[in-house]
Amino acid sequence: MLFSSIPFLFYFLPAVILTYFLVPRQLKNGVLLLASLFFYGWGEPRYLILMVFSIAMFYGCGLAIAKCSQKKWKRFWLVVSVVVSVTMLGIFKYADFFVSSFNAVTGLSVPMLRLALPIGISFYTFQCLSYTIDVYRGNVPAQKNPISFGAYVALFPQLIAGPIVRYVDVARELESRTHSWDNVAVGLRRFLVGLGKKILIADNFALLMKLFRESGEQSVLFYWMYAIAFTLNIYFDFSGYSDMAIGLGRVFGFHFIENFNYPYLSKSIGEFWRRWHMSLGSWFRDYIYIPLGGNRVSKWRWVLNTFAVWMLTGLWHGAAWNFVLWGVMFGVLLLVEKWVPALQKLPVLLRRAYVLLLVVISFVLFNAESISQAGSDLAAMFGFGGLPLVTAETVYYLKSYIVLFLVGIVGATPVVRDLARKLENTTVGAVLEPVLMIGILLVCTGYLVDGSFSPFLYFRF
């Protein structure tokens, strides 16, 4: 079920919120677990069993790690949880990628599995891994209540597209959390902001991208419009989803970590990754990069570690070579930034410009169907595609989308947030806020009813 859908907004969510607040405190996690399983089963009824297995397996491993007194047995159960979950990811997400790559190299034709990707498998697997690793490290006690643990794993607000909420961050709130009208109001406001970002901005950019791909009159300018449109589309889509997840969490009394912090204002690639999908970046840092030795190793080992982490980051995003290349590209850029300190001495404007240019290029690679398409897209952007600079169609769509581009560019900066903060304690702000929120709800509903199907980009990960 999509957040940006009529069944979610006007059937599922109101029913869950009402039920949740009507039942006594001790049943609230049970309501969340049942609602989350229903939410997951709505899109993937056959994969519900996979979700239930994951809950049971990680719950059991967590308890076993906590109960064993000997280090080797603790490690054994940790390895079991890692191996089983990585195997599941391998089978459902990566098997066909490896088989097709193997076939391409060897010329053989090993049959592919062609399994549908279970929604959100990368997100909930990483969440569960953080749980067993943290229990193993002694950072957090194992959860004894299977309902509470199930509610954590399957929690529908962040189940399918993050942020990757670590168990340690919500362990206390799973047991005891505050419910208030204020939490509900703040949570719904955050949810509606995210809904607006997704439906009003991201989906309209997606429409332009579709028009670009269908066009028979592409031009250099149209390619750049496409690249910038996707850069804004993926930001508003994913950060919009994160806003919705964080807002819904707040409604139910949870405080999830932030996932975005205006990444397009970054002055270096390193800073970009500290502002973009922060929950994934910190997960890789804490559970892969630092255990590998981080930067406290020899130079060549450090280079190797960096590439390993960024290749995995690329692969996490998708089982295709363009994602691997996308990850490696960032690995290379980060190494260059480390080795060329002069880059950090450039004027701020120039640093922001180079980060933006590289990010736009990286997203063209990210969104391509294949490496060859990425190559031809990039060649066309830089005038090597034999295309005219501009066509009548390009001018038409530029005129048609210029306001959306301006909204997207301004919305990717803290301008709106700062304005909202300025108005926060004024009467005008107090009146404007609900008016704006009701407006967003109604316009978004209009878009949904008018009806194009618009899946979240990060569902495939």
Place this chain on the structure above:
Amino acid sequence: MQNKKIRAIGAGVLAAVWLCLTGFAWFSQPKASSDAERRPLEQMPQLSVDTVLDGSFMKDFESYSLDQFPLRDSFRQVKSLFHYYGLQQKDNNDIYLADGYAAKLEYPLNQTSVDYAVSRFQRLYEKYLLDSGCKVYMAAVPDKGYYLAEENGYLAMDYEAMFAAFRQALPWAQWIDLTDSLDTGCYYRTDTHWRQEKLLGAAGKLCQAMGVTPPAAEDYTQTAIERPFYGVYYGQAALPMEPETMYIMESQLLSGCKVTVEMAKKTQVYDMEQLGSKDLYDVFLSGSKSFVTIENPNAQTDRELVIFRDSFGSSIAPLLVQGYKTVTLVDIRYINMETLSMLMDFHGQDVLLLYSTLVLNNSSTIK
């Protein structure tokens, strides 16, 4: 404190709006069809273990919830207004407004479609017309975009290239150019079609080219149809537009004509049974039908006309009748051209290929 109170009240109002919509969504009676969109609406899907396991229940429920959402048309209008005026998009669902007319973006020229249409017309000529003694004419009906798009800054296909392609590829058909006998006012504001009461010029041009008496304005009475006409773009654009009045051109000659629809139904030129139809344009010769004949018992001539046509032909054909004993309308989108010999033969009639640029640019429906 005051602001906190206002904020709490605001949040309460938001929650109340949300809950009201939820209540209506859950408990309002499902509607059978949408007038604005001219289509049946999804009904509640069947719930069973099979439909849940194969995911079809969920998929169908999504469609149901979208179709049956309370105030659906108003919400679509809210979206269109935001899209069109808020985001300043030049079109909404490919429909744009210019000079008070709603029109569809028809761009670019689809050469594959033009080639396909040419190949079907060539086949028609070779199979039926080549040695039949028929005189063949062709006219393309420009869509509204021909007059509206370019001068209002919208994308316009290369109409001249399309016309040239047909003139060049079909040398056996005499080309009749209708572009100078029409203008924007000849079309409905909310629909694709042209207005019959504005077609005397175009009909006259066709008659002149085919050597028959053109329609004379004084022979007709313009009669308004009482039911308001909501054209196809009215629903698609979902923008605030007024419904229109449809007029039919009545005459003594037309009252005496007998119409046979698909070899079965006997009716009049203006089929008033269709007044209740979803598309009021069906009043003209019963709408989209594969094979229609008009017999004109008061004809002063034995000449016959066969029109291969799309829906634009339904409203102009009555204005061509005065010059012919019979007019046969064939829509080869609904009937296989190869089986046409079972319904009629060709023996020296006038044959007119009359197609709108909309169909010629999207011709895959021609059989």
